[in-house]
Amino acid sequence: MSREPFRARLREAVAKHGPLCVGIDPHPGLLQAWGLDADVAGLEWFTRQVVEATAGHVALLKPQVALFEVFGSAGLGVLERALADAREAGVLTLADAKRGDIGSTMTAYAHAWLADDAPLAADAVTLSPYLGVGALAPALDLAVATGRGVFVLARTSNPEAAGVQSAQAWVAGSGGAPRGMREVAQSVIDALADHNAAHHGGPGEGTAGAVVGLTRGTTGRDHGLDLAALGGPVLVPGLGAQGGTPADVAAVFGAPGPTSALGADGGPVVPVSAREVLGAGPSHRALRAAVDALNGTLTG
Numbered sequence: 471m472s473r474e475p476f477r478a479r480l481r482e483a484v485a486k487h488g489p490l491c492v493g494i495d496p497h498p499g500l501l502q503a504w505g506l507d508a509d510v511a512g513l514e515w516f517t518r519q520v521v522e523a524t525a526g527h528v529a530l531l532k533p534q535v536a537l538f539e540v541f542g543s544a545g546l547g548v549l550e551r552a553l554a555d556a557r558e559a560g561v562l563t564l565a566d567a568k569r570g571d572i573g574s575t576m577t578a579y580a581h582a583w584l585a586d587d588a589p590l591a592a593d594a595v596t597l598s599p600y601l602g603v604g605a606l607a608p609a610l611d612l613a614v615a616t617g618r619g620v621f622v623l624a625r626t627s628n629p630e631a632a633g634v635q636s637a638q639a640w641v642a643g644s645g646g647a648p649r650g651m652r653e654v655a656q657s658v659i660d661a662l663a664d665h666n667a668a669h670h671g672g673p674g675e676g677t678a679g680a681v682v683g684l685t686r687g688t689t690g691r692d693h694g695l696d697l698a699a700l701g702g703p704v705l706v707p708g709l710g711a712q713g714g715t716p717a718d719v720a721a722v723f724g725a726p727g728p729t730s731a732l733g734a735d736g737g738p739v740v741p742v743s744a745r746e747v748l749g750a751g752p753s754h755r756a757l758r759a760a761v762d763a764l765n766g767t768l769t770g
């Protein structure tokens with residue numbers, strides 16, 4: 471099926487609804503707070519309410535795959551229906567699966583989340599680059615072919631990641647990036663920028679997005695990365711429950727447009743909130759109010 475590239479569809483959705491991405495994270499404590507049992511029936515009801523309440527109000531929904539997998543095949547069945555319901559309702563979806571493996575296995579992961587005929591097909595998937603950004607090629611290629619997107623972990627929001635992501639690595643240099651020592655997180659961004667540059671103006675425009683957490687930085691909340699050449703969307707977890715604020719998003723990434731840290735043609739920047747928004751449920755009205763309030767502050 472031919473569709474507009476993911477980044478273009480995400481930009482449209484952000485322009486219409488605001489930048490917030492709502493995480494569907496059915497933690498046992500949240501199910502309990504909503505008066506539900508932490509079982510498959512509770513999971514199903516919870517997930518359906520989030521999709522119904524937010525459809526038409528939010529640019530992107532991000533189900534956390536782990537919290538469905540924990541229920542085995544029944545949980546994955548709930549996720550499959552949620553992805554279908556969101557698709558039907560016209561909401562973009564990002565499966566937060568954090569996949570990454572050697573090329574042959576990566577092909578299967580890519581098909582599982584990004585193929586048109588896959589039961590779990592989403593509009594985008596999160597990927598882990600620990601086996602090398604090059605190993606993710608099957609997913610990047612399939613995303614280009616099907617008008618979908620990927621978000622690759624660059625600087626995640628958890629403090630434990632610093633030892634790996636802030637380490638200096640020797641990089642051979644490609645595209646505009648210089649040869650020499652480079653922070654690992656920056657080398658991931660550079661590789662994604664190369665991919666996007668190679669597809670600039672084509673059907674794979676902006677396919678490769680990055681995950682840059684709000685809650686870690688070299689100085690204060692400054693993530694310390696050069697994102698100007700990325701040419702793709704940025705997913706920003708860490709808002710709300712992890713301590714980040716809308717003011718932090720503005721301070722770190724700037725307003726969209728020429729003054730943004732992503733340059734005139736970068737982005738969009740999509741901040742994520744799961745627990746903070748979901749804590750407002752189960753009332754649809756309260757969930758929507760939480761989404762609208764956060765979107766208002768993020769764009770205000």
Ligand SMILES: O=c1ccn([C@@H]2O[C@H](COP(=O)(O)O)[C@@H](O)[C@H]2O)c(=O)[nH]1
Pocket residue numbers: 493495534566625626627628681683707708709710711712742743744745746
């Ligand atoms: O660096 C990362 C990458 C992914 N996440 C995921 O985002 C949500 C955040 O949930 P909150 O309740 O808003 O804290 C969750 O699914 C994480 O796995 C992240 O937090 N940081």
